[in-house]
Amino acid sequence: MLYDLIPHIINGLALGLLFALLALGFMLIIGVMEVINLAHGSLFALGAYIALVVMTPDGGLPFAFMQPYYDLPVIPRYIIALIVGPIVVGVVGMGLEICLRRTYGKDPLYGLLLTFGAAMVLEEGIREIWGSSEYALPIPRGISGGFIAGDLIYSNYRIYAAIFSAAMIGVLWVFLNKTPYGAVIKAGAHDSEMVRALGYNLKRLRLYVFAFGAALAAIAGIIMAPIWGIRPVVGVDAVVPAFVVIVLGGVGSFWGSVSAGILVGLVVGLTAAFLTDWSLLSMYLLLLAVVTFRARGLAGKASVLEA
Amino acid sequence: MAITRRKFLKNTALAGAAGGAAFMGPWKHNRVHAAGSAKPIKIGLTHDASGQFANSGQAEKRGTIMAIQEANEKGGVLGRQVEYVWMDTETNPQTGTRVAERMITRENVHFLAGAIQSGTANAISQVAQKYGCVYFNTNSSSPTESGKNCHRVKFVWDGNGENFARAAARNAINAFGKNWMLIYNDYVWGQNTNAATKKVAVGYGAGVVDEVAVPVGTRDWSSILLKIQQAKPDVVAAAVGGDDFKVMRQQVKDMGLDSKPAWINNQQDWPDVYGLGADAAFGVFGTTWYHYLDAPGVGDFVKAYQTRYPTTRINVPGNVTYNGYVAMRELLRVVEEVGSTDNLKVIKALEGRKMSAADRMQHHDAYIDPNSHHVQQTIYLAEGNKAPRDKSDYFKILSSSDPESIRASADGVCGLESYADTPSYDQG
């Protein structure tokens, strides 16, 4: 029994890291700006589509002059996608933040509603540009395929994705805690007056934080694309677990969200293995159970969102 | 000549303004049109353009419109032009009900056609039955469509999950082995299809090592795939549909689990695989038609499609477009034959109707079961093509099953409304 369990625990952990990656951008925006960004999923999807444009002629730029570029090996194109995707989506995020400015200082519900509308617009926009059909993102040969070790069969890409997620979590933590920019962002989360007093432009800070959050969504979108596939509704698949992770972990807590991601991964992974028909529900039951007893999730702090 | 919706709306707006002066009361009295010979025959198309089945909805729409245009180019039906009006049903029953009501009571269509998702199809067919309007369900493959939820006005044109299960299971036992694991989406289509697979497989001597119900909306299959690896079955029979199937397909290939064990996937719709490359399809699966079928007329049909839709991303027709096309073509033929758009006349002509293999570009003759209104047709088994002849050649056709050998038992529970209980409907 225990022997059977080990592969599932490893799988659950890997899955958990992916859930945490999904939630990073969502967490940053909600933690610093106290905006529930329901467009997170659409930005996630947009990231995957931009990567598609960068990597294949199917993405919408089937021009002859682009051909030499598409003939490049997969690896450089993949790296370019991982750079261009977040930048483009970051710019879209900036546009969204500018729209959001009109809702600051009002009920947080308005920010949520605006991003709900933006999610609708982005998803329909994607449908208009790329259509409804399924696309696949090519991945470098080195990280594709699967391997079998005893009873554990696993995909190389998932190992790569889990390591990538762990690295992103680490980089973000270092950025927030060990750099002056991070210090300002964190100050912004706790007390916007202090940021002003320190002589920083709060307006610009929020613009950049939102762009950063959107870029993180895009990175998650590109990483998840080979696992989930690319279609317009893929954003809904992303935003729901992201919100579960955030509420479970507690709004405003970095490690709360990361540990919630891993917890959700383990619970979903193990129920999928042993009580498969309840696997989707398990995530919500976990949330309900935890939040019933710990109102602010695992590690949440009081925030304006409770008004 | 099909009019565009914009133009159409203008026309009705004018007609509305003219007719508005005299209020006509309930719709029933509205139906008495002056049936001039020039009045076009109008078809209401209920194809999805958004929601989960947007892509397939648009594929079947291309097929139905193609059949309408071809009829018009041959001089129309009953000497009248055929028009269509299309509205997005959004893969959503609520919208399906509203669109059907609007089509019948406001657009005054003669017939309705189009559906993928069974709930939306049921919503449309209940409205259609209430008014008596003949409705073609072109692409739902839920066994309940021509079983428990059948209707006198509804005709079901796709093979259903049970047909595919029968075709696949029978052949797979001998080829792959007797240790079976069953995986299915935990909703009506998955449950019914799985039950059918199990019955057939056990009947032929297979043993079921495990049976796994997977919730709809599952985006991570790793745990389930690990479970398969641990159970080591010879065969995995999967009844997984929609986006879940696309995700599962991706992850199975990613883990390298696609060649062993042997997979039996119930059905592979062309719009769900097209664009992903010839290696995307895996396992053995069913289909009703393929563009490289060795049957007369197939090549011409593909050419005609490409001439009509030169810029469509899906540049070869697949089973979904095919179902839409042959269904609409048959409807227009029947109207021509009975010389009327009267619903009961059309229904009676459709019931038991035989359609030759050559005419339908398949290998066996097809017919419409008069007791369930389900089109009994050839089901092909296919697998991913390792030696494609061109970029579009994803499938390798393995075998074909004649309709009688794969008949769905679900059709047996269908109880159609009597003719007397079906309102007479004719928009003139």
Added chain:
Amino acid sequence: MQAMEYDKKQTAAWITPPMLIAFAVFATLPLWIETVGLYEYLAVEVLIWVIFAMGFNLLLGYGGLPSFGHGAFFGIGAYAFGLAQFNVWANLWFCLAAAIFVTAVIGGIAALFLSHRRGIYFALMTIAVGQIFYFIASKWTTVTGGEDGMLNIKRLPVDFGLVEFSIKSNVGLYYLTFGLFVVVTLLLWRLTNSPYGRVLRAMKQNETRVAFIGYSPRLYKWSVFTLSCAIAGLAGGLFAMAQEGAYINIMSLQWSGTIVLIVLIGGGFVSFWGPLLGVIFYFVSRDVLGAYTDTWLLWFGLIFMGLVMFKPDGLAGIWRDYIGGRKAKSEQSGNPATVASGR
């Protein structure tokens, strides 16, 4: 939250001029709806959604509690109506009562988990609750029919003891719905203008202060949630008859979000009539927009974003500005949300 305010003054009146206008418009609607190019079924659907939206606004607008799981209760009402009809007693009044009762009970149980949550936490928890019910309905196919739907639900005759009316036609069903709409409107109007309504509004402004005065915010939250679920159940029961079936899609997160959107577009935060305006706007514009463009959702999303940005008080707010009534106070009112959080 000074930006969002109803008329301060409560009234003892049972009937008001806007009410008379609404009743007159809806009472005559079937007579002229085809003349304006629409159709009777649309009127039925609109009116059912008006009932649902007005009940929902009791929670959202008056209580300040954004539920993103209310589609689930609409769906439960529809299933309950169908089950009562098939398994217990095929009587219209009984089945409607069953739809209301069952939905209220289930909503009341859900509310136990929600009534001590505030603000966005409340919203996020309602998403989870809605998803749980959606999941159960999808899985429990022997009862609900899953994605096939629960079919062949009958439009039961309206039985008044001595006389009986058929509602098989859309017009018949419409007038039954209209009658219930009048009843619901009067009840909600009196409720929002009662002491209960006053506490509700005060609680939305400042929950802590309400607690100090001696009212239990939990009890009020619980009761208003349950009440709005009961009304959702009534609407769901009517909708089951309109569609002659109950389908799962309505319980999805997407539709739960849509009802929030509808109510806010209409101006549910500033007006009793906001939800009504929102429903009319939503259904008519999608019918008209949808006939002209395949991408109506894109345009609708843009309109919605524009409204949230520039006219957060919605259609009712625009109307109020237009008739030169009291100007909607907006941005300049500082940062009330932070104040209200009491930190």
